Amino acid sequence: MKLSLLIFCLYFCLACNSDEDTYVPISEDKALDFPQPDFFPQPVYDLDENPPTEKGFELGKKLFYDGRLSSTGVISCGFCHIQEFSFTHHTHEVSHGVNGALGTRNAQPLVNLAYFNEFSWDGAAPHLDAFSIIPITTDVEMNETVTNVLNKLESDEEYIDLFSIAFENGKVNTQNMFRALSQFMVMMVSADTKYDKVLEGNAVFTEAEAAGKALFDSKCSGCHEGILFTDQSYRNNGLPIDPRYNDIGRKRVTGLETDKYKFKVPSLRNIAVSLPYMHDGRFKTLKEVLDFYDSGVQLTENLDSVFQQSNSIGISLSETEKEQLIAFLNTLTDDNFLLDRRFSEF
Amino acid sequence: MKKIITLIGFALLMSSCSNDGDTKNITISFENKIAGDRINLGTGNYQNTSNESYSIDELKYIISNIQLVKENGEVFTYPQDNSYFLINESEPESQIIVLNNVPAQDFQTLKFGIGIDQTNYPLNGVDNFVPTAEENQMLWSWSAGYIFFKIEGDFSIENESHQDNFLFHIGSHGTNLDNYKTVELSATQFDLDLTRKDLIAIETDISKLFNAVHDIRINDKSDIQVDPVNAPKIAENASQMFSLKPTHSTN
Numbered sequence: 001m002k003l004s005l006l007i008f009c010l011y012f013c014l015a016c017n018s019d020e021d022t023y024v025p026i027s028e029d030k031a032l033d034f035p036q037p038d039f040f041p042q043p044v045y046d047l048d049e050n051p052p053t054e055k056g057f058e059l060g061k062k063l064f065y066d067g068r069l070s071s072t073g074v075i076s077c078g079f080c081h082i083q084e085f086s087f088t089h090h091t092h093e094v095s096h097g098v099n100g101a102l103g104t105r106n107a108q109p110l111v112n113l114a115y116f117n118e119f120s121w122d123g124a125a126p127h128l129d130a131f132s133i134i135p136i137t138t139d140v141e142m143n144e145t146v147t148n149v150l151n152k153l154e155s156d157e158e159y160i161d162l163f164s165i166a167f168e169n170g171k172v173n174t175q176n177m178f179r180a181l182s183q184f185m186v187m188m189v190s191a192d193t194k195y196d197k198v199l200e201g202n203a204v205f206t207e208a209e210a211a212g213k214a215l216f217d218s219k220c221s222g223c224h225e226g227i228l229f230t231d232q233s234y235r236n237n238g239l240p241i242d243p244r245y246n247d248i249g250r251k252r253v254t255g256l257e258t259d260k261y262k263f264k265v266p267s268l269r270n271i272a273v274s275l276p277y278m279h280d281g282r283f284k285t286l287k288e289v290l291d292f293y294d295s296g297v298q299l300t301e302n303l304d305s306v307f308q309q310s311n312s313i314g315i316s317l318s319e320t321e322k323e324q325l326i327a328f329l330n331t332l333t334d335d336n337f338l339l340d341r342r343f344s345e346f
Numbered sequence: 347m348k349k350i351i352t353l354i355g356f357a358l359l360m361s362s363c364s365n366d367g368d369t370k371n372i373t374i375s376f377e378n379k380i381a382g383d384r385i386n387l388g389t390g391n392y393q394n395t396s397n398e399s400y401s402i403d404e405l406k407y408i409i410s411n412i413q414l415v416k417e418n419g420e421v422f423t424y425p426q427d428n429s430y431f432l433i434n435e436s437e438p439e440s441q442i443i444v445l446n447n448v449p450a451q452d453f454q455t456l457k458f459g460i461g462i463d464q465t466n467y468p469l470n471g472v473d474n475f476v477p478t479a480e481e482n483q484m485l486w487s488w489s490a491g492y493i494f495f496k497i498e499g500d501f502s503i504e505n506e507s508h509q510d511n512f513l514f515h516i517g518s519h520g521t522n523l524d525n526y527k528t529v530e531l532s533a534t535q536f537d538l539d540l541t542r543k544d545l546i547a548i549e550t551d552i553s554k555l556f557n558a559v560h561d562i563r564i565n566d567k568s569d570i571q572v573d574p575v576n577a578p579k580i581a582e583n584a585s586q587m588f589s590l591k592p593t594h595s596t597n
Binding site: 049118119120123124125126127129130131133134137138145146147150173174175178252253254255256 | 475485521
């Protein structure tokens with residue numbers, strides 16, 4: 001009698017508490033340690049909200065390199081974000097999308113994204129989990145709908161399995177897809193350059209590098225600030241307006257005239273390999289970039305005040321200074337990151 | 347004896363699982379009107395207070411974060427990740443939304459948002475609204491953000507027959523400007539008494555879009571998208587369009 005009551009109670013509890021989801025043992029997935037470098041700030045990305053796990057990372061990586069995220073089935077995220085070049089579209093001025101379509105902006109490197117507060121050249125995405133909507137749906141990039149992508153994933157057993165293990169609710173849905181991509185991307189921490197080794201006392205700059213560092217600190221670090229080499233602000237650096245794009249920059253996001261021609265100050269980590277440079281990839285070499293800052297800056301609307309501090313606009317640099325700066329910028333390359341098997345497609 | 351216990355058990359089980367004692371599924375309906383009549387997409391011709399005449403081809407908005415508040419201040423928040431709805435004038439079924447397991451109690455105030463709450467974006471399941479928004483062209487793909495309110499149509503200024511297009515697409519401008527607005531509707535009589543009824547009827551007076559708080563003359567700017575001056579005015583006007591329509595008790 002007592003037993004039947006007990007069984008009844010048990011049954012009662014079970015019936016009301018368990019959803020239709022099947023029980024998945026937690027042991028199938030393991031948390032990943034976020035590789036926080038000692039001298040970096042705390043991540044902006046909320047790792048408690050979306051903690052990277054083995055399976056979440058694996059799912060994110062699979063999505064990142066899957067052409068089915070595009071309408072033609074061949075353009076993956078990794079198509080324009082190639083690891084060896086700090087996840088940029090090497091030598092391509094602007095990104096290339098489906099059927100050879102051309103974008104209007106240069107694919108940005110994917111490095112230390114956990115530390116960034118807004119994404120894209122104009123800050124169009126306020127959160128990493130929201131960023132992927134842009135390339136997936138833009139007609140000159142992957143030209144697909146999120147709905148179609150989800151349909152494709154839902155008909156693939158491998159994906160269904162990965163989603164079910166990687167996420168508590170196990171669902172193939174938009175949030176889990178974007179969270180998996182974020183888990184893959186936030187793990188891309190790059191902090192193992194010669195610059196970092198010098199900082200840790202494990203390496204020494206050459207004379208040219210040291211001179212370049214001093215120049216950098218006095219002439220560049222106002223915008224390319226701190227350990228991330230960017231203050232994450234939006235500024236107009238005086239590039240001549242390219243009439244092919246007439247890109248208004250951050251004004252597209254805010255509608256403000258005062259944001260016209262402003263773009264996100266990029267990080268300079270791995271800058272030597274992430275050519276070409278600027279939001280439209282117009283410069284192929286660092287020398288061209290420095291020549292531009294020395295003598296090419298134009299007084300366009302909203303030109304940043306840092307370029308208007310002397311009689312002439314721009315940042316005056318001698319040829320020797322340019323060589324020294326380039327020597328310093330070359331110390332920001334992290335070969336271990338660029339070759340890290342965890343992130344590579346094959 | 348065992349049989350009786352099992353039977354009672356089953357009865358208890360059924361009742362406790364199906365309506366948890368005092369919750370019910372309720373319906374909220376949205377009727378988009380002008381001057382007391384349902385609007386007619388494409389064919390209806392309307393006047394605003396700036397003496398412009400206009401017609402509407404498309405009208406869509408996002409309703410979110412639904413809450414019900416009792417007289418004593420107690421708040422029922424509908425589960426956030428299921429609390430995003432797209433009202434599309436061209437799809438009658440979208441104008442009736444169903445909320446499950448709402449406490450069958452007497453509420454005093456209905457609260458909801460127009461658009462997507464910025465502090466929540468893209469967390470707490472807001473991302474899962476992307477496919478719906480996308481199918482209804484309520485995403486700015488280049489800005490990774492939702493369009494909260496969209497109206498498109500034709501207009502002509504006073505005493506002129508020449509017509510031009512107008513379109514207002516209102517959403518937040520990155521993190522720079524939050525155009526998310528909240529609406530609070532207070533019950534008169536039994537409008538929100540869910541012990542008596544399971545339908546909440548909302549009327550939306552679209553004409554208020556042009557004059558509720560700010561006067562909007564379409565001809566001043568007929569294409570308002572990411573416009574830091576005009577978009578907030580339209581968002582504010584839109585937040586004033588809603589009212590509770592008295593409905594009959596269902597029991």
